[in-house]
Amino acid sequence: MSHDLLPPALARALADLLGDDGLLTDPAERLTYGYDNSRRQAMPAAVALPTEAVQVVELVRACRRHGMPIVARGRGTNTTGASVPVAGGLVVSFERMDRILRIAPDDRLAVVEPGVLNGDLQRAAGEHGFFWPPDPTSAPFCTVGGNIACNAGGPHAVKYGATRDNVLALAAVTGAGELVRCGTPTTKASTGYDFTRFLIGSEGTLALVVEATLKLTPLPPLRRALRALYADVGSAAAAVARLMAQPVAPSMLEFMDGDCVRLAREVGGADIPAAGALLMIQADGDAATLEHAVAALSRAAQGPGLVALDAAPDQAAGERLWAARKALSPALRTLAPGKINEDVVVPVSRIPALVDAVQAIAREQDLPIVCFGHAGNGNLHVNILHDPADVAQSQRAQAALGRVFDAVLALDGTLSGEHGIGLLKRDFLARAVTPQTLALMRAVKAQFDPDGILNPGKLLPEDV
Amino acid sequence: MSHDLLPPALARALADLLGDDGLLTDPAERLTYGYDNSRRQAMPAAVALPTEAVQVVELVRACRRHGMPIVARGRGTNTTGASVPVAGGLVVSFERMDRILRIAPDDRLAVVEPGVLNGDLQRAAGEHGFFWPPDPTSAPFCTVGGNIACNAGGPHAVKYGATRDNVLALAAVTGAGELVRCGTPTTKASTGYDFTRFLIGSEGTLALVVEATLKLTPLPPLRRALRALYADVGSAAAAVARLMAQPVAPSMLEFMDGDCVRLAREVGGADIPAAGALLMIQADGDAATLEHAVAALSRAAQGPGLVALDAAPDQAAGERLWAARKALSPALRTLAPGKINEDVVVPVSRIPALVDAVQAIAREQDLPIVCFGHAGNGNLHVNILHDPADVAQSQRAQAALGRVFDAVLALDGTLSGEHGIGLLKRDFLARAVTPQTLALMRAVKAQFDPDGILNPGKLLPEDV
Structure with a gap:
């Protein structure tokens, strides 16, 4: 069944729920919600702009009745294609759920809606002498919800941790349309299964986050x-x-x-x-x-x-x-118009072996490949430079990518430190985890999202 | 069906698997594996003493074929009854899987078997200038596996985090007898669903941990x-x-x-x-x-x-x-022979309100109740003092406990910061989490443990 258009009954239900300006169906408007920083693009059937959690509950239930895919979206700064609606369906953009609900300096926490920009949160926390440690390059224009979706990091993670280390509690709507609350607004808790950290990095495939309680850290002057x-x-x-x-x-x-x-x-x-x-x-x-x-x-x-x-x-x-560092990015562009930038991670002691392996792959595939990144976490950005217009070069770049992942896994590392898997790396996931672990991922996904409507085609490889 | 004794076929299979001295069936020997620091006790059908992960896989499979409950056990220092075999079945003691497999100073990690004592790990890590932050009072004689089971903390968690913040990767055997590997030996990762943190604090109800990769921290001199x-x-x-x-x-x-x-x-x-x-x-x-x-x-x-x-x-x-602090414990004992010590947690700003509420409950129930603990995390140990031989007093102590939990939850706190739920708090869990969240916990548990053989009667309340 195609999910290029909303069935009329679902379109009416969503329009009633979200109001006249809360559902975008015009192709020109939909188009702008179909891409992300992976440069991939696909056309969603419609775009929902909810303003409150109860609308998210109802829209998931309505979509579920029609088997309509749902793709949660922050501002599309992610690099993996995780927010590209490859299966069509409804994009849910959280741009109107962007409020900072509460900053509690005495409890060192902030409660926010998922659409708040990381940079706006930093400014508001800074007025109280705090910051929220995740600081990806896109911080001024990426959302906290997106940071949660891919477990975003950044340069300060080496001392202060990535997103998973800096979230205390979440409210989220599962693919069954149930609102679940997990975690506590405290820095310690041992009360049942930890869904909070489990949802972080799950790329919108388990639930849509509608509220997050964030751990703040005192800002060093x-x-x-x-x-x-x-x-x-x-x-x-x-x-x-x-x-x-x-x-x-x-x-x-x-x-x-x-x-x-x-x-x-x-x-x-x-x-x-x-x-x-x-x-x-x-x-x-x-x-x-x-x-x-x-x-x-x-x-x-x-x-x-x-x-x-x-x-x-x-x-x-x-x-x-x-x-x-600043001279590097323009220099890379003069070398080749295209780059594949993967944020692999290895144990710190394996960094020299990884750089050696990457140089060997560069020679083998006759392409420049350079490494830079967050060394304290062993999280290197491997940049494979190529000309996308040159078919043979692009094929060699793809071959190099697979070889880089194999090298990383052989060095006890993994596919991503802070970008996630999304669309671009899903076919490599089965190399990174064992069949038993992958089977358990699928089984747990089915409990959160029984009909598989949440971000289909992402993170987990196709089940063949 | 009773699980007081092993069926002969299972007893033979386990004896073949574990060797003559790897399976204890004598009642006098079994008895000592039936208690923990909750003072509860129950008789297991047998005690398994595996020496390697492959034995754990096989013993779970054998028990599953017979529907025999399995209770993982470190050294029984936990306070919640989580390791008491209330449903009978097989206690799996990890005392012979106590090796430190590897300490990698350059990668700031240690790889250990679950039965290693926390104190032994600290000594070994200290030789390289590192420590592992979780430091419960029982550190000299509690195991890392037990720390993982209840997400143990301790006084240094305020700066360095509790167990969940200090584990990088796990290998564990699910209730289906599958060995799953989760996590990476790196401080950053965003590669699929995070089973590592999910298993921490799950109290042996999802899987038996057979190997843990721990994040080490430089020891301040x-x-x-x-x-x-x-x-x-x-x-x-x-x-x-x-x-x-x-x-x-x-x-x-x-x-x-x-x-x-x-x-x-x-x-x-x-x-x-x-x-x-x-x-x-x-x-x-x-x-x-x-x-x-x-x-x-x-x-x-x-x-x-x-x-x-x-x-x-x-x-x-x-x-x-x-x-x-040292004078306090003996002073408490002179006041009353028994105490219920609960490690509740509230946001820091709510500590005064919690202490006020506890004092009101103490007056109402005519029992001394005192609070001390890890203030930086809002993690207070509420001690309800009573005479267990006095039936009326014990009933009032139980009533006070329920009222304390209600007060904590009304203050946005939760039931446990570092001890877990176990047997003693399972009937209160449904007050702490919503029905939707509890239903999801049960659904996910069933994926890890389809026949419900792992630590039955713990953490999750009875499903009525």
Whole structure:
């Protein structure tokens, strides 16, 4: 059965429920809700713009009666195709459920609707001296609901955790149209099965989140950056292990491989020494403690293979130390118009082996592949550069992607650290988990979503 | 069907599988595996002592064929009756699966069997400069598997998290006899549904954990204690909120209410000023940072209602500041031979309201009830003192318990912060979660354990 259009009875029911301006059916309007940052696109049958949880309950029940697929949507900044309505059906955009319901400084929490922008939440929490740790690059325009869907991270996760570590409670509507409440507005709880963390990272395939209680963290008033260059990736990885093994946790610990350093220098024009690898290290704290934190991180950064260690005396100088990273993105674009950017993750000690494996794959497939990313978590962004207009190159890029995933899994890593699986990686999931685990994922999914209407075609591979 | 004895065919199969000394059937031996720290006791049909995961897979399959209940057991230190075999069946003690398989300092992780003692793990990790944050009072003789079963916490959870925050991956055998592997040995992952955190706190009702990959944390070399006394609980709770709202996280933040302070002084003989509430505050760090951390916590501890603030110049003096807490337990025993100790949790701002409610319940039921515990997490241990030999008093204690839970739930809290539900609190679970959430818990349990053989009668209330 096609889900390109709403059956008239369902269209009437949804229009009654959502009001005249709460259901978009015009193709020109629907089109803009059919893409995400994966560059994939598909046409939904309609777009719902609910304003309250009870509407979400009712719209799921109505869709379920018609077997109509439902795709929850924040702002479409995800990179995996998770919010592309490949099976048609109803896109539920949470853009009108964007309120911060409550900030409770004494309890260090915020209660929000899923459509609130990460950046808006940060501003509101900042007025009370707090922040919410997940900080993906898209923070100004991505939603908290989307962060929950893919277990978003960002550079500060190395000290403060990713989304799963920073959510206390959720209210969500299952595919059966039941509103479930899980978790407690406390930082400790041991009362039955933990659906809160289970829903995080489930990419809209189990339930639609309609309210989230977020754990806030006191905002350190000061930050200071260090930039360390190493002769090779092995020396940098050993430094990462030293930095993570001492008690002063870096608030950021970012990595660039030698190709990235070379591109930033030679193509991007960054004024940095030649080196085989680069680490950007950040300390945070207050006036009394920051110096000591910087000193501890400087000591840990030093070791065999260190080429240069630069400290930024203040925040502005810290920004200038990022020149290499900033020069990198335009440099990559001059090399090739297209890139496949995968956020694989490996144990920290395996970073050199991963970079070696990636370089071998790059030679084998005759394509530039560069690695940079969140080294403290072993979460590297592997960028396979290619020209999408060149069919042979694109095929080699796809072949390289499969080989990268195989290398990551052989190194005890996994497919994604913070982007999720979505559409683009679902066919690789069966390589990453055992058949027994995959069978259990399917069985549990069926309890949340008995008719399989929630985000079909995502996360789980096709059941053949 | 009775599960007091193994059917002969099952007894033979298990003896073949586990060897002569791997299956205990003598009543005197079985008896010692039938209790836990809840003081409840029941007789299992037999006790299995597996030495490897493959035996656990086979014994679950054998028990499933006979519909025989299975109760996983660490060392029985839990307080909720979760390891008491109330339905008979087979107790699986993990005492022979107690190996530390691997400690990887560069990857900040340890891979262990479930029967390893928490204290043994801490010693082994300490040799590499690390610790594993969960530190229940029973740490020297409780197992990591037991910590995982009830999502154990302890005083350091306020800074470093409880068990759920410190486990990266698990291997576990479901009630269907399938070995599932979940998680990755990395601190970030977004690859399908998160069974790792879901199994933590599930009290052996979903699967038997046979291997755990634990996240280790660098051990701060120094710790320093502060003791703050306040005029009333409200002033102390305001100080807790201030302490938690600034960037230097206390490594412990323990609370005693005014009755505890009075008992410690008048009955226990502790040399402390009279006060309405007490906080024990701990900072950790190294020689360069500790002073600053202590100063930051001292500033935050000061405010309206502060009666006295004492700093311990060194670790030994810190121990002496604990005199009040140490005097408390014997003082409580002189008041009444029995106590019901529940580890409820509320948002930090609700601590004063909880203590008020508990005092009202104490007056109403004419029983002493005192509160102390992990204030930074809002996780208070409510101790209802009574004489178990006095039937009327015991009935009033039970009535008080129900009223305490109602008060906690009305304050947005929940039944347990770190002990779990087990046998003793299962009848209260339906007050803490909605019918929809409870139904989903049952539905998911059935996917892990289709025949309901794993720890029957625990966590979930009877399905009537």
